[in-house]
Amino acid sequence: MTPTLGVGLIGYAFMGAAHSQAWRTAPHFFDLPLRPELTVLAGRDAVRVADAAERLGWTSTETDWRRVLERDDVSLVDVCTPGDTHAEIAIAALEAGKHVLCEKPLANTVAEAEAMADAAARAAARGVRSMVGFTYRRVPAIGLARQLVADGRLGEIRHVRAQYLQDWIADPTAPMSWRLDKDKAGSGALGDIGAHIVDLTQHITGQRLTGVSALLETFVEERPLPASAGSLSGVAGEGMGTVTVDDAAVFLGRFNGGALASFEATRFALGRKNAIRIEVNGSRGSLAFDFEDMNVLQFFDGDEPAATAGFRRILVTEPEHPYVGAWWPAGHGLGYEHGFTHQVVDLVTAIAKGEDPRPSFADGLQVQRVLDAVERSAAARSVWTDI
Numbered sequence: 001m002t003p004t005l006g007v008g009l010i011g012y013a014f015m016g017a018a019h020s021q022a023w024r025t026a027p028h029f030f031d032l033p034l035r036p037e038l039t040v041l042a043g044r045d046a047v048r049v050a051d052a053a054e055r056l057g058w059t060s061t062e063t064d065w066r067r068v069l070e071r072d073d074v075s076l077v078d079v080c081t082p083g084d085t086h087a088e089i090a091i092a093a094l095e096a097g098k099h100v101l102c103e104k105p106l107a108n109t110v111a112e113a114e115a116m117a118d119a120a121a122r123a124a125a126r127g128v129r130s131m132v133g134f135t136y137r138r139v140p141a142i143g144l145a146r147q148l149v150a151d152g153r154l155g156e157i158r159h160v161r162a163q164y165l166q167d168w169i170a171d172p173t174a175p176m177s178w179r180l181d182k183d184k185a186g187s188g189a190l191g192d193i194g195a196h197i198v199d200l201t202q203h204i205t206g207q208r209l210t211g212v213s214a215l216l217e218t219f220v221e222e223r224p225l226p227a228s229a230g231s232l233s234g235v236a237g238e239g240m241g242t243v244t245v246d247d248a249a250v251f252l253g254r255f256n257g258g259a260l261a262s263f264e265a266t267r268f269a270l271g272r273k274n275a276i277r278i279e280v281n282g283s284r285g286s287l288a289f290d291f292e293d294m295n296v297l298q299f300f301d302g303d304e305p306a307a308t309a310g311f312r313r314i315l316v317t318e319p320e321h322p323y324v325g326a327w328w329p330a331g332h333g334l335g336y337e338h339g340f341t342h343q344v345v346d347l348v349t350a351i352a353k354g355e356d357p358r359p360s361f362a363d364g365l366q367v368q369r370v371l372d373a374v375e376r377s378a379a380a381r382s383v384w385t386d387i
């Protein structure tokens, strides 16, 4: 009989639903060393959390996350709340001896992220594991991209070009939400989506950003207060609120292996819904990825004869590709939610093996330092800022 892993999930909206799906699905498609149990879902409103638990498959509920940490039937706490709560919940959970999966960005400030990384290191010494939810690492095409770089198929990396483009607040009448409030979210497009492309480019290249020069912009500074709010949508109500975060971030960077990089994160790219676009050019080859075509990786092999060389469109749905063998026949495609399932698989496997999963809280802290350097650079007329 496979031993179980009792999970307590905090926050049940967008990420709460995506993570619930992953906890439910992972053991049905992957041979896991521990069987996750959807033990308890925590929210603040008793009626709504009970309704969510029923819908998402959780056995019980709590209306205070602290109660989840006191429960003996919970071994892992999954933090799916906005950034202003991550440090407090994650540190308390680690100190209570619970493994932690915490959504990205790790925290709202470098100081909070440092405290979390310290708590994670102390907990790891006691066999308690932690991971930050940079989920897009688990897209099979991203895994293949990383393998190609690690195998030397791109040679020396010279250019990294990364964009994360959305358009959900391009309309100036779109209402306020926690994502537009610095106290809740830490930053705007920068931390919400820019953090992903910082993590992804470092993950794919195996290199670290060493410095940045940045611009931040808030195009719409006042928005209607919400009558009701969804995760990335809402209905405008009475009165206006002030946007206290960036709407867009653009920055240049340098990697420690010598590559030059450009990054763009915006919620104002009309027509682009969730376009994570990454292109890497090396001395031997290039690769390109776009999440809006997430089962595909483009690869150019510079060793091929010029007459027939060209970007090839690799359909990343073969059993040889990362994670794919557990799913459907070749060509049948995966979607957004599969990355979350793969995240659960990697986390549970690491816990069972007694290993520290990646991306670690230390990795999350390093991304936080990049975000902080971007903000400091932008505030100082784009001055070059070391990380």
Ligand SMILES: NC(=O)c1ccc[n+]([C@@H]2O[C@H](COP(=O)([O-])OP(=O)(O)OC[C@H]3O[C@@H](n4cnc5c(N)ncnc54)[C@H](O)[C@@H]3O)[C@@H](O)[C@H]2O)c1
Pocket: 010, 011, 012, 013, 014, 015, 016, 042, 043, 044, 065, 080, 081, 082, 083, 085, 103, 104, 105, 133, 134, 135, 136, 192, 230, 231
């Ligand atoms: N990995 C990814 O690709 C990805 C995608 C979207 C969001 N996120 C991250 O996930 C986190 C949550 O984002 P979201 O889009 O799910 O937000 P959301 O607004 O959809 O959900 C947040 C949930 O947290 C709850 N909550 C807030 N404070 C709470 C508290 N003190 N106690 C209990 N519950 C509380 C809210 O009621 C809501 O259920 C953020 O850190 C965000 O950056 C990650």
